[in-house]
Amino acid sequence: MFFTYLRRELRRRRKAALVIALGLALGIGLVITVNSASAGMQVAQGKVLQSLYGLGTDMTVTKAAAAQGSTGATGRPKFNFGATTDSKEQSSDQVMVQGFESLPTTVVSQVAGQKGVDDAVGGLSLRVLKVSGQFDRGQFKQGQTTGGGRGGGGTQPPGEVQGGGAQFDVNNYSVYGVDVAKPALGPLTSSKITSGTSFTSAQSNAAVAVLDSSYAKENKLAVGGTLTIKAVKYKVIGIATADSGDSAANVYIPLTQAQTLAGAKDKVTTVYVKATDSQQIDGVKSAIQKNVPGTTVTTSADLASTVSGSLSTASDLATNLGKWLSIAVLIAAFLVAGLLTSSAVSRRVREFGTLKALGWKSRRVTGQVMGEALVNGLIGGVLGIALGLGGAYLITAISPTLTASVASGGGGGGGGGFGGGPGRQAATKALDIALTAPVSLGTIGLSVGLAVAGGLIAGTFGGWRASRLRPADALRRVE
Known part of the structure; x- marks a missing residue:
């Protein structure tokens, strides 16, 4: 009897049911899209950090930075070349x-x-x-004798080295x-x-x-x-x-x-x-x-805070504005669904009053309203998942390119950020990352939970209204 009545009422009031379901679907779809985009940005940040410290690394340990004014072993490089007689x-x-x-x-x-x-x-x-290179040996050139007569001796200036050098x-x-x-x-x-x-x-x-x-x-x-x-x-x-x-x-x-x-x-x-x-x-x-x-310990979270560029900006928007916006829309969708369900119950005063006159108890009437609202919520959840998947697929298909760079920093002189010494050089360069929006099973599960919650909230509004109806209300509405 419950399911027969439920199916008939949903079919008879399918426009109202569709409006409630679409309201919930918009909120749920937005939550899926924002969560998927946020997950994609975390993946993108992970790629940036992985290029510095390697896969599977959660943190690095380096030597603690020396105190200000202390002297360290910062000797200058020295290069020694042996002398040779030939160019070599x-x-x-x-x-x-x-x-x-x-x-x-x-x-x-x-x-x-x-x-x-x-x-x-x-x-x-x-x-x-x-x-690496070579020394080119110069040539010594003797100076020419100057002055002196036919029998006299002239002077001979010192010679000089000409040519040669090093490259x-x-x-x-x-x-x-x-x-x-x-x-x-x-x-x-x-x-x-x-x-x-x-x-x-x-x-x-x-x-x-x-x-x-x-x-x-x-x-x-x-x-x-x-x-x-x-x-x-x-x-x-x-x-x-x-x-x-x-x-x-x-x-x-x-x-x-x-x-x-x-x-x-x-x-x-x-x-x-x-x-x-x-x-x-x-x-x-x-x-x-x-x-x-x-020692100095640097985690991936420490280094992630130094990521800048459009990736960081988009991540902040998704984390702050996007999530708050999706929560606000979701709450609004729940309230609208509850009010619409309550309004629909008000229009069914004769119906519920007659059912109570025929022997239905308030608990049964409330259960019927809750059942209808829950089905509306599940329908909204299915539509919301479809909208969310469509939004995530669109982001992945477009694959907007975001830029990211990591400022040099981190531990001791050899630490150079999270990835050790060589990571310093890589960290100073901007990286282009293609954004994707992966949808996890956890996000789908969250959507189903939100759909059920939305249905229960709407059913609570309507059930409370239905439980207050009396058989006499139906008689007043008889024309």
Whole structure:
């Protein structure tokens, strides 16, 4: 009886039901679109941050900045060239720890032992200055004898060196030492191997290298070739292309090799940390700061606050204006649905009064009104999901391009923001990110919940009005 009456009333009053459903649909559709756009902006921000610190990293640990006025080991690079008798090509490499700041490798195990840390891995950021060129030997020219007569001796001025000189080129590039035993964590994970292979655990101290694709192209290097750093020839085993933005470094080599090149045995510049649960990141940060002195901890949230550009502006709009607007529209839709349902009940005084006269109790009448409102809400939910999916699809299809840049900052001199030393260079460049609007199952579930809530709110308005009707009201309306 309940469903038969429900179906008949909805069919008979389908215009009013459609108006209520459309009101709810607009609010729900707006919520889906705004949430999906906001999720897309979070994905875009994630791409920006991933280009700096790598996939899976929740935070980084670097050496704390030195106090103002303190002196650090900031020695200037020195280049020594031996003297030769002939013109000869010469080169010299100066390998320096990025920012001249480093931590002992024991810090990695200390960080890994903190509560809430799933894994931790160290890396060493280096900067290589390569000076190469040649000295051209000048020619000594004897001065010509002047003065003197037929039998007299003239004077001979001193000679001079003519010609010669030197031409040198300075090449500056970044090298990153990675722990090959843990390839799933660290800056190299922000790039994809597009040629050759990545490191294996057996290459912990091998003279092998993976090059960034842009650097390899610029220097005409390929898999199988060699790269010489400080007289050590590294075989190129792979070419990596950054997923978005710039790569973390130009050259990647095993951590042990990087430590040997820089004379930084058992040293790292950055510790990459993965938390067991994303909800525990703040707690893990506090624990590391408390238990590992002399360090600075930077989370993805810290770095996200430095993202600027149109991506940041759009994200703020979606987070603040968009969500508040969708909430306001949703509340208005709920109120309108409730008022329309209550108004529809007022027009059905004769109907409900007659039903009560026939023996229907107030609870049954209220239940009938609630059932009709709930069905209207579900219909509105279906229409709202369709509108929301359409809006999200339109955003994805258009894929508006947003720009983002991350200001340099972060930990100690070698920290350079969240991604360690080489990340500083990438952070100063603007990135173009195509915006998408992914719709998650959670958003769909939220929409269904809002539809049910809207139906219940509207049913509450109408049910309260219906419960107050008396059989005598129906008799007054008889013409």
